[in-house]
Amino acid sequence: MLPAAASTALHRAGHAVTVLERAGELRETGAGIGIMPNGVLALDALGLGGPVRERAAPFAEGGIRDRHGRALLATDRSALRDLVGAPVTVLTRPWLHRLLAAALPAGTVVTGRAVTALREGPTGVEIDGHRTDVAVVADGAGSRLRAALFPAHPGLRRSGESAARSVATGVPADLPLAPGELLDHRTGDRFGCMPMSDGGVYWYATWRDTAPDDPPARHRWLRERRADWHPCAAALIDATAPEAVHVVQTAQLARPLPALAVGRVALLGDAAHAMTPDLGQGACQAFEDAVALGAVLTGAGPAEAPAALARYDALRRPPHERAPAAGRAGEPRAGPPRTGGPDPGRGAPARPGGAVHEGAGRAAGLHAAAGPHPSRSKATFPQRDRVKVALLQRRGGWGQRSPMPT
Numbered sequence: 001m002l003p004a005a006a007s008t009a010l011h012r013a014g015h016a017v018t019v020l021e022r023a024g025e026l027r028e029t030g031a032g033i034g035i036m037p038n039g040v041l042a043l044d045a046l047g048l049g050g051p052v053r054e055r056a057a058p059f060a061e062g063g064i065r066d067r068h069g070r071a072l073l074a075t076d077r078s079a080l081r082d083l084v085g086a087p088v089t090v091l092t093r094p095w096l097h098r099l100l101a102a103a104l105p106a107g108t109v110v111t112g113r114a115v116t117a118l119r120e121g122p123t124g125v126e127i128d129g130h131r132t133d134v135a136v137v138a139d140g141a142g143s144r145l146r147a148a149l150f151p152a153h154p155g156l157r158r159s160g161e162s163a164a165r166s167v168a169t170g171v172p173a174d175l176p177l178a179p180g181e182l183l184d185h186r187t188g189d190r191f192g193c194m195p196m197s198d199g200g201v202y203w204y205a206t207w208r209d210t211a212p213d214d215p216p217a218r219h220r221w222l223r224e225r226r227a228d229w230h231p232c233a234a235a236l237i238d239a240t241a242p243e244a245v246h247v248v249q250t251a252q253l254a255r256p257l258p259a260l261a262v263g264r265v266a267l268l269g270d271a272a273h274a275m276t277p278d279l280g281q282g283a284c285q286a287f288e289d290a291v292a293l294g295a296v297l298t299g300a301g302p303a304e305a306p307a308a309l310a311r312y313d314a315l316r317r318p319p320h321e322r323a324p325a326a327g328r329a330g331e332p333r334a335g336p337p338r339t340g341g342p343d344p345g346r347g348a349p350a351r352p353g354g355a356v357h358e359g360a361g362r363a364a365g366l367h368a369a370a371g372p373h374p375s376r377s378k379a380t381f382p383q384r385d386r387v388k389v390a391l392l393q394r395r396g397g398w399g400q401r402s403p404m405p406t
């Protein structure tokens with residue numbers, strides 16, 4: 001889904017882009033997704049914000065509640081919208097996916113094409129024999145290519161939680177909802193629900209215990225665990241078929257990557273900064289990545305690409321992660337691209353096994369994913385220069401939370 005946003009940004013910046021997708025078709029799960037105001041602003045910058053704004057969530061209150069629905073922290077979404085200039089929207093994933101895909105010129109996406117190896121050098125990137133100026137790695141949280149680029153990085157760390165998500169349809173209009181998130185202090189279980197503009201209700205549930213694997217049994221288990229909660233939890237689970245519930249074990253990067261760009265290769269989305277879903281920011285951050293990528297590559301020709309991606313890294317990585325201490329042994333640090341002279345502050349790009357480091361500025365380039373396991377990446381390839389697009393990021397403040405009177 002998200003490489004489509006990056007592709008749109010790069011097309012708008014005047015570049016030729018190809019998306020390589022491992023799956024036989026572009027698809028998304030049937031569940032919903034919350035796009036926070038910063039994500040909507042990023043979609044605005046991609047020219048896609050209008051239809052998303054039209055689907056803004058028809059509810060004004062949110063926040064955190066106890067399991068009975070009593071407010072613990074309330075969020076005034078109208079105030080948030082006025083403050084930031086964009087609403088919270090709740091969409092079905094397939095709808096958002098179609099919106100993003102429709103923005104791409106025909107032929108941009110090549111499906112059934114799993115990337116297995118990437119080799120970066122001073123003048124280009126070679127991906128399974130295909131040569132390009134820039135590669136954008138966006139193969140998701142379990143990114144194999146990230147591991148090849150940063151072999152000393154520990155990768156994902158499980159949160160210990162599982163999450164189920166779905167959209168309940170045909171919900172009675174008079175069903176009392178408790179929008180926002182219900183929290184059970186006894187177990188740490190959570191249940192969130194957000195009505196959507198089309199009458200459906202997006203809901204999710206989290207837990208730490210072991211749930212049954214069988215979908216109908218898990219459905220009953222989820223419902224029974226919430227039997228003494230606000231009635232909307234059981235009602236929304238009842239209104240959803242067990243097969244329509246998507247379950248994942250949630251995870252995040254064990255620690256931030258030392259760089260979001262290495263020479264001519266940039267990372268985007270969950271491959272770059274996998275985070276737990278309770279933040280509601282994974283896709284929103286990827287949209288911001290896409291806008292930033294389009295902005296830095298606007299006006300950049302092939303020779304300027306490494307410098308442009310270094311600016312992308314600087315834009316998208318918080319300052320404290322760019323401090324020297326953030327670099328770990330064996331992990332390349334962010335810094336100027338490798339096209340110039342030696343750069344002792346940068347560390348070195350990685351080779352399979354993580355043991356071999358090259359001097360910066362050498363022509364040999366970066367070898368990734370040549371080990372026994374094929375690396376996985378979805379890549380976009382800007383292939384020509386030109387441009388004339390100014391894409392600006394506007395960072396919105398987060399919702400103000402204030403205690404709700406009891």
Ligand SMILES: Cc1cc2nc3c(=O)[nH]c(=O)nc-3n(C[C@H](O)[C@H](O)[C@H](O)COP(=O)(O)OP(=O)(O)OC[C@H]3O[C@@H](n4cnc5c(N)ncnc54)[C@H](O)[C@@H]3O)c2cc1C
Nearest residue numbers: 002022034114115139140269270277281282283284376377
């Ligand atoms: C339960 C849950 C709820 C969430 N809720 C929200 C929310 O409300 N708001 C929000 O902003 N975010 C939310 N997120 C996060 C959001 O879903 C992710 O951040 C987002 O889907 C990541 O997209 P991605 O494109 O980076 O990765 P993915 O969606 O994982 O896509 C990776 C793609 O790469 C392809 N691929 C993999 N390997 C290869 C290869 N070798 N070659 C070619 N292609 C390959 C895959 O087929 C896939 O299409 C939630 C996540 C979860 C789990």
